Every structure is written in C-alpha cells, then in structure tokens.
Amino acid sequence: MKTLKFKLYNHKRNRHLKCIVNASGTIYNHCIALHRRYYRMWGKHLNCSKLQKHIAKLRKRNPSWKTVDAQAVQDICQRIEKAYQLFFKHRDKGVRPPGFKKVKKYKSFTLKQNNYKFLGENRVKICGRVYQFWKSREIEEKIKTVTVKRTPLGEMFMFVTVDAPSEPTVKVETGKSAGFDFGLKTFLTTSEGFSIDAPLFFKQSLREIQKANRELSRKQKGSHNRERARKNLVRRHEDIVHRREDWFWKLAHWLTDRFDVLYFETLNLKAMQRLWGRKVSDLGFRSFLQILEWVAQKKGKVVAYIDRWFPSSKTCSGCGYVLDELDLSVRRWRCPSCGSENDRDENAAINIKQVGASTCGRGKVSQAQPAFTV
Ligand SMILES: [Zn+2]
Incomplete structure (x- = not known):
C-alpha cells in the first residue's frame, strides 16, 4: 500500500467538501459522547458494530449527516475503535482515550468504494460533484481509498491509497x-x-515561528487580524515542513x-x-x-x-x-x-x-x- 497526495484546486465548490468534513466532525463528537454515556451506564466498552448500526440509523434522519457517505461514517466509527484499542493496550504507558475535537479543526473524511470517480484528465467526482486537481502523477494502480483532507489554511487535498505492486528491483552497486x-x-x-x-534553516525557522506566535498572541480574539496572524503562523509551519522535507529527500x-x-x-x-x-x-x-x-x-x-x-x-x-x-x-x-x-x-x-x-x-x-x- 502506498499513498499519493494531490491538491484540489481552490474553488468555490470546495465549500461542499468542507461541509462534509464539518459534518464528519460532528458525527465523530457524537460517537465519542455515545461511547462515554454507554460506559457510564453499563460499565463496558461500546462495541464497534453496535455503534455503527446506531449511527447509520441516526444518519438517515439527519439531513446534514446524510451529506457524509455511509462508508465514510463507518470509517469514523472504526477510527474511534482503533484509538480505543490503542488506549486499552497501552493505558499504563499514559495513552489517553480518544476525546472530543473541535469541528473547525476536524480534518478529513475517507471514502472506500463508492462516491468517488476519476473522470479522466484531472477531474474527479466526489460525493456527486466534480472537482479538479493538480495531477502530479498518473494513478495506474488499483485504488483502495480516497481521503479528502482540509489543511489549517483551508486548502483541500486528496490522498489516494493504492495497492503497491512489489517492485523487486535488486541492485548492488556500491557494495558498501x-x-x-x-x-x-x-x-x-x-x-x-x-x-x-x-x-541552518532548522534554527532560523524556529525563531520565525516564535515571532509569528508572539504576533498571534497579541491580537484580539475573534478579530480579523487574529485570523490573519493565525494563517501566517500556519504558513510558517508549512514552509518549514516543506523545506525540511526537501532536504530530507535530497x-x-x-x-x-x-x-x-x-x-x-x-x-x-x-x-x-x-x-x-x-x-x-x-x-x-x-x-x-x-x-x-x-x-x-x-x-x-x-x-x-x-x-x-x-x-x-x-x-x-x-x-x-x-x-x-x-x-x-x-x-x-x-x-x-x-x-x-x-x-x-x-x-x-x-x-x-x-x-x-x-x-x-x-x-x-x-x-x-x-x-x-x-
Ligand atoms: Zn576498547
């Protein structure tokens, strides 16, 4: 398995994707609340398939939840289950159970088989609407899942996981x-x-980030200036990640x-x-x-x-x-x-x-x- 990353072009239409991400966040929080209530009432862990059935029922009644694909909803339940299993296994090492997340900061949803279609060229249909993306490479392998992700800057990316055919290219060149x-x-x-x-930029960028952080903390909460400062800070972070990764590749x-x-x-x-x-x-x-x-x-x-x-x-x-x-x-x-x-x-x-x-x-x-x- 490997994951390919593509950027979706900025477009007004992207707000539909963001709505789906938000709805996913709401569903996620609802699931967490259910888990906790169930534990309070029965003193045991709510099992995944039970949760999935219940959420699927709720989804049918709730118009905003319906925008989220049924399998994407299942994926949310499975992610939470995974986090709980991790917690059960390693709780003595300080691992915490999954908690609530701010919907605004919720990041992604994952489609498994349905509701996406690659239309050729650089167009893809996701949940009934067509989007364009920067096609940095061909997708020749068999597609397993498509995840739509929102970055803190509000840009949208598409992560496509594919079956990676094993390429046994054995080369002994240097003998070292x-x-x-x-x-x-x-x-x-x-x-x-x-x-x-x-x-050097490792250190330089640290200073840049500190400065951007100070700027942000000085701005009034809820103001436009604060939003601008937040975006600036996020950009600094991204910039560093990109530069560092570039250096890593080289x-x-x-x-x-x-x-x-x-x-x-x-x-x-x-x-x-x-x-x-x-x-x-x-x-x-x-x-x-x-x-x-x-x-x-x-x-x-x-x-x-x-x-x-x-x-x-x-x-x-x-x-x-x-x-x-x-x-x-x-x-x-x-x-x-x-x-x-x-x-x-x-x-x-x-x-x-x-x-x-x-x-x-x-x-x-x-x-x-x-x-x-x-
Ligand atoms: Zn010695």
Whole structure:
C-alpha cells in the first residue's frame, strides 16, 4: 500500500467538501459522547458494530449527516475503535482515550468504494460533484481509498491509497554499507568518518515561528487580524515542513547513492525526549526515515534496524568493552581496556554498523526490502 497526495484546486465548490468534513466532525463528537454515556451506564466498552448500526440509523434522519457517505461514517466509527484499542493496550504507558475535537479543526473524511470517480484528465467526482486537481502523477494502480483532507489554511487535498505492486528491483552497486546515529547537534553521524549537520534553516525557522506566535498572541480574539496572524503562523509551519522535507529527500538520495545497506537504531522517541529534554519531533527523524525507506525501496537498497537495547554509545567499537555509565555531556572517551579514543557519536555509528551487519542477516533485513540478497 502506498499513498499519493494531490491538491484540489481552490474553488468555490470546495465549500461542499468542507461541509462534509464539518459534518464528519460532528458525527465523530457524537460517537465519542455515545461511547462515554454507554460506559457510564453499563460499565463496558461500546462495541464497534453496535455503534455503527446506531449511527447509520441516526444518519438517515439527519439531513446534514446524510451529506457524509455511509462508508465514510463507518470509517469514523472504526477510527474511534482503533484509538480505543490503542488506549486499552497501552493505558499504563499514559495513552489517553480518544476525546472530543473541535469541528473547525476536524480534518478529513475517507471514502472506500463508492462516491468517488476519476473522470479522466484531472477531474474527479466526489460525493456527486466534480472537482479538479493538480495531477502530479498518473494513478495506474488499483485504488483502495480516497481521503479528502482540509489543511489549517483551508486548502483541500486528496490522498489516494493504492495497492503497491512489489517492485523487486535488486541492485548492488556500491557494495558498501554504513551505520548511522541521529544526534541533536549533528543530524547524522556515520560510521564512515563523516557526519551530516542539520542545515541552518532548522534554527532560523524556529525563531520565525516564535515571532509569528508572539504576533498571534497579541491580537484580539475573534478579530480579523487574529485570523490573519493565525494563517501566517500556519504558513510558517508549512514552509518549514516543506523545506525540511526537501532536504530530507535530497539527503536520502545522496545516501542511497553511496551505500547499499544502511543501518539505524530503532527510533525510541520517548527515550530521546527524556534524554534531550525537548521536542525531538521537531527534528523529524521519523519522517526522514520514512522518506529514506521509500527512496531505498525504489532504488533496491536496504534500510535495516538494530535492536534498540544495544548500548551503542557505551560500547567501545574497537574491542567491545562496555562502560557502566556514560554521561550525555561526554563527547569523547578513552577506552579503559584497549586505550583507543572514541568520539561518542562516531563510535555509536560504527557499533550500529557492526551489530547490524552481524545480526540483520538475510532473513532479518525485512523492514524495507525483503527481496534483497547479498
Ligand atoms: Zn576498547
């Protein structure tokens, strides 16, 4: 499965789509309220099919709900069910049950089989009306779902998930592999003796956002100026995301051109947050890995992950000696066993490569490219 993203042209007609998104939001909140009431009354979880039946009945009586496709309504119930299952499974880890959402901020609805049709060229019929979109690529695969999404700026996008035919394009070009370690100051440290700094705009944009935030908080609530400031802030955020992604794509291509197998540690964002004490999600490690996996798959390269419990920083890459403790502030350390001097990040990257090469054997290099053979 993969997801293709298309932008729908701005048009007055788009307000119909926005109405559907709003109605979906109302239905969503209604479902949440039902779940809570049911639990208060019976002391158990309201099961998904019961909810779906009930909501389907309500939908028939309510004209604004009827604008939402029946399967899209089912999809809302299923999304809530998923969120509850996640909550049941991980509640001891602090996962919260799904809650109410502001209708204004509600984002999307999903169509499964009905109520959309691609009419050729760049036209698509969604819920009875024809819209045009920017056709950035052909859709040749079989379509599974179509999701219409509203961004905070009020632009509309269409996400099409399709069956991805597996393309086993196996290429061994460079014969090289490398280990990588994410960091705060240097974005990536490699086992091959060089590192990749995060570009300056990471920091610059942080300042821009802070400024836009201040502007927004100064404006009077409900005023036009405030709405303008809000949009400005959203644009700043989007701008950063775009620039960062652009850089990620370029970096992913650059790396996959140089290496056949790329080893990483399994991301543990929670632990990173504890260690570094700030929003790690800002740095976008996760989205970088997604992009890298995608590019790697296209090019027949492999992204493999080593066990997150391996003490990659504390182990000497020269002799395998493991330190008891290594403070975060220590950037270099001397191995008490073999006497070699280790740079913290580079040492970790080398370890990741070594462990990766020995444990991620043929069977286990499954994450990105199962068809790969060395
Ligand atoms: Zn050593």
